[in-house]
Amino acid sequence: MKRAYNFSPGPAMLPGPVIERLREEVGDWHGSGMAAMEMGHRSEEFTSIAEKAEADLRDLLSIPDSYKVLFMQGGATAQFAAVPMNLCTPDDTADYLVTGYWSRMAVKEGARFCRANTVLDTADNGDTSIPGADRWRLSEQAAFFHYVDNETIGGVRLPTLPVTEAPLVVDMSSSILSEPIDVEDYGVIYAGAQKNIGPAGLTIVIVSDELLDRKGNDKKGAIPSVLDYRRMADAGSMLNTPPTFSWYAAGLVFEWLKAQGGVEKMAARNRAKADRLYRAIDDSDFYANPVATKYRSVMNIPFMLADENLDALFLEQAAERGLTSLKGHRTVGGMRASIYNAMPDEGVDALVEFMGEFERANG
Ligand SMILES: Cc1ncc(COP(=O)(O)O)c(C=O)c1O
Structure with a gap:
């Protein structure tokens, strides 16, 4: 099989051995006579795939029991809305650090659901560096502090954790699983799968139990069920049909990572x-x-x-x-x-x- 060295930002290259596993298992997953993508999401077979993927991810990132792992859809872009919907009311203020294209998109979307305060925007320096916290305009009682730890387009990353009293919400779409993290530093971690996890269509959300029941915009009945962290957690991410193929393929990537x-x-x-x-x-x-x-x-x-x-x-x-x-x-x-x-x-x-x-x- 001829494989390119594919430098795409996402959807991105998958590990060669994972592509091999997909080829081997596509017609017949473990003697079941079905491909993983043909299985009912509540079947015994798919349940085992789903549970193993979550267990391996928890293992890889040492995710404590006090955090839920959600397998969602809508990409990181849906999380730009889901985060403020779940974590604040329209009258609450949330802090946003803007260091490039994606954090700029996040604050724009966030402003539709809360008072979004830009603590710093690096557009002034062409997004080539991130001035220190002494230059940040933090708000008094932010419901959360949002940032993108690795800006995929500008190639800029925040090398240290932001210093703030507010719970940290981080878009790790292009950095998750690339290095160890301490999950307890964060309130919410989210990432679209299509860069460092697996095929597009899946979004991983790791959310602290402490934030699960923040009422957010739900007070006004405005939060769609599939974006509601509490409802998704209670339903084991199967409130509706999840992206089964992407979930399964992500599981293969997690296995590969553990083997590495x-x-x-x-x-x-x-x-x-x-x-x-x-x-x-x-x-x-x-x-x-x-x-x-x-x-x-x-x-x-x-x-x-x-x-x-x-x-x-x-x-x-x-x-x-x-x-x-x-x-x-x-x-x-x-x-x-x-x-x-x-x-x-x-x-x-x-x-x-x-x-x-x-x-x-x-x-
Ligand atoms: C850091 C970051 N955030 C958000 C997005 C948007 O992700 P999605 O297309 O999954 O909505 C991307 C996509 O490239 C990204 O790199």
Whole structure:
């Protein structure tokens, strides 16, 4: 089977062994005569798949019993609304740290459901660094503090936890499972699956029991059942038909991660991959990354060519070598290499080698 080194930001590359498992099991899951995606979601077989996936995820992230794990739909975008709906009334204030494209989307959506206070917006510096907390305008009694720990488009990450009294709500769509975290630091963690978890269609929400019964907009009957954390938790995420294929495939990724030695091992590998790519960029006058070193993402690495007229040729020649989906987001331009857990070391090596050759031929 020919597999590209796919640098897509999401939906993104899955681990090769997971693709193999999917191929093996697609017609007949464990002798059941059915594919996982053909099973009723309340069947004994699918229940075992669903429960194992949750148990493995809990294990990987050491999720305490005092947190619920929800398998939801609607992507991270639905959570931009679900978070304020569940956690505050329209009259409550919530703090938002805005460090790039996705946190900007989150605060815009949040403002439809609560008083959304932007504590800082890094647009002033082109989203290339995150000024310290002494510059943040925190509100007095925020219902929660929302941020995106890794901005997928700008390739910017917040290296430390925000300091605030309010419960932390974090969009970890492009960083979850890439490094160990302490779940108890957070009130809510959410992530769309399609980057570091599995296929699109599934959204993981990890929510502290303490926040489950915040009434939020439900007081006005305004919260849809499928976005209601308490209702979803009570129904084991099966208030309605869940995204069964994505749930099953995510479970295979969790098994693969455990076989790799868990998130600590992945973190070391991810750091090494990112260092190699940043070194290649920084050692050259031909490539550049605009983000201040301290805030550089380990998962998504944008880089510009000295002459943007060469962008198309770069992408064409990279694709010929099986290095795909390197085009940067339209708001940033240039290139972007997304190197989640599933990107093997060899993929980054191949990219770095190609970048060197391309520079020699065109620099
Ligand atoms: C950090 C982050 N948040 C939110 C989103 C939006 O996610 P979704 O398409 O799952 O709604 C993305 C998508 O790329 C993202 O990277």
